[in-house]
Amino acid sequence: MATTVKIPAPLRKLTGNQALVETEAETLIDLISDLDRKYPGIKERIYDGKAIRRFINIFVNGEDVRFKDGIKTKITKGSDVSIVPAIAGG
Amino acid sequence: MEKLSGLKCKECGRKYQAKAIYVCEFCFGPLEVDYNYKQIKSHISKEKIKTGPNSQWRYWELLPVETESVISLGEGFTPLLPARNLGKLLGLEKLYIKNDAVNPTYSFKDRVVSVAITRAVELGFDTVACASTGNLACSVSAYGAYAGIKSFVFIPVDLEKGKIIGAGIYQPNLIGVEGNYDQVNRLCSEIADTFPWAFVNINIRPYYAEGSKTLGFEVAEQLGWKAPEHVVIPLASGCLMTKIYKGLKEFDMLGLIGKVRTKFSGAQAEGCSPIVTAYKENSEIVKPVKPNTIAKSLAIGNPADGYYAWKTMKETGGFAETVNDEEIIEGIRVLAETEGIFTETAGGVTVGVLKKLAQTGRIKKDELTVAFITGNGLKTQEAVSEAVSRPKKIAPTLKAFTEEFQRM
Ligand SMILES: Cc1ncc(COP(=O)(O)O)c(C=O)c1O
Ligand SMILES: [Zn+2]
Numbered sequence: 001m002a003t004t005v006k007i008p009a010p011l012r013k014l015t016g017n018q019a020l021v022e023t024e025a026e027t028l029i030d031l032i033s034d035l036d037r038k039y040p041g042i043k044e045r046i047y048d049g050k051a052i053r054r055f056i057n058i059f060v061n062g063e064d065v066r067f068k069d070g071i072k073t074k075i076t077k078g079s080d081v082s083i084v085p086a087i088a089g090g
Numbered sequence: 091m092e093k094l095s096g097l098k099c100k101e102c103g104r105k106y107q108a109k110a111i112y113v114c115e116f117c118f119g120p121l122e123v124d125y126n127y128k129q130i131k132s133h134i135s136k137e138k139i140k141t142g143p144n145s146q147w148r149y150w151e152l153l154p155v156e157t158e159s160v161i162s163l164g165e166g167f168t169p170l171l172p173a174r175n176l177g178k179l180l181g182l183e184k185l186y187i188k189n190d191a192v193n194p195t196y197s198f199k200d201r202v203v204s205v206a207i208t209r210a211v212e213l214g215f216d217t218v219a220c221a222s223t224g225n226l227a228c229s230v231s232a233y234g235a236y237a238g239i240k241s242f243v244f245i246p247v248d249l250e251k252g253k254i255i256g257a258g259i260y261q262p263n264l265i266g267v268e269g270n271y272d273q274v275n276r277l278c279s280e281i282a283d284t285f286p287w288a289f290v291n292i293n294i295r296p297y298y299a300e301g302s303k304t305l306g307f308e309v310a311e312q313l314g315w316k317a318p319e320h321v322v323i324p325l326a327s328g329c330l331m332t333k334i335y336k337g338l339k340e341f342d343m344l345g346l347i348g349k350v351r352t353k354f355s356g357a358q359a360e361g362c363s364p365i366v367t368a369y370k371e372n373s374e375i376v377k378p379v380k381p382n383t384i385a386k387s388l389a390i391g392n393p394a395d396g397y398y399a400w401k402t403m404k405e406t407g408g409f410a411e412t413v414n415d416e417e418i419i420e421g422i423r424v425l426a427e428t429e430g431i432f433t434e435t436a437g438g439v440t441v442g443v444l445k446k447l448a449q450t451g452r453i454k455k456d457e458l459t460v461a462f463i464t465g466n467g468l469k470t471q472e473a474v475s476e477a478v479s480r481p482k483k484i485a486p487t488l489k490a491f492t493e494e495f496q497r498m
Contacts, residue, residue: 006280008279008283010113010114010115013115019283045116045118053117053118054118054397055117055118055394056118064378067378067380084276084279084280085112086120086392087279087295
């Protein structure tokens, strides 16, 4: 079973308007590279070369990867990954 | 030329049209409203402001709406009170309280919501929504009702009763999500991607956030057109502090006040202090946390404007401190006892931190200091139910009272 990745609206121009894409990657950094192969340009939008960009949150099965191993977070098959822009509070 | 020139990415400066969008497509930085300050400067004056409405809309020129028929319940222009008793207790000679607990729905959120809903209607939306730690829920529900549009309000299911009732009475579509605020927030960003609604703190965020500037404008005007020397502000997402700073800088830039040298100090609860932790570790990375505090209105573990609040405190030479739950309750009590103001847990955090900063000399005794009280105590009664004087029960006779009086 492949892993599904939820793409937020501001990135959908790159994925041909798809809100859900699939990957077989086994770590977050591989996932980002895999998406970039399929949808060129996506990597630099979410990753600054060292870490996930400041204003982006990535969740694996609902858990923020900053609570896990960051870009080295393992992705098991069938996981749900969401890429979500930071939003304000209230 | 219009006063609004568009939206601009806070990180890379790319420009966008003033629509319902909120992140830069290129770098994901937040978008902020950009104004034609030259044009504004030629219109604005102290005299004009002084004769404006007794609400935040006296600063219409610096708010991101085009219409003059704004959706307002009279929010803002709240009292700035010299806090002599509390000042004496803390050894501060020039302490003021900005009492924003007395807005239409009893928190500063009415400022941001009045701006957000006015803009949302202007952009053609017929439904407003929000993710909330409580106060925003009350405000969106009330202003949605007043504007005659539909509202969807998402809150963590375990909020205080005063906030659930304080929102529910306006009959919004109220959704209690089984999770903490950060989970509500995340859910809402997915809903906002799917439903064509004006989420005040998501796709309307650039406009919404500007409303908090008016707290800075007002304090400057009420002090006789000058900025305070030190401010203490509660932090959740960090948006409020960032915008009070922006407000003072705009007044400075427009020549309405002198140079801003205000120190910005931030207050968080020990059980949810990602921004204060970053400040203390001198790290510009604000690491998310899982909140555990009675200050639910401030319980944002992953603050979107945390970095900007961090930067504001560093840039201005301010400080950052936390208080624990007991100190929060003590803060609520001491403000009520000394100044007659009943604030909610967020205000308890502010007063507790104010006390710490004063006691350790980080606020100087002759510094002109303003503490921002942003919410009302009637909404978080659970927190202080053990800390109030209880009625002494007596029979309806003079004898009974005299006896009781002798014991008092
Ligand atoms: C009473 C009160 N004060 C302060 C804040 C902090 O606002 P911000 O999220 O803009 O930092 C909130 C946020 O909900 C609040 O409800
Ligand atoms: Zn940008």
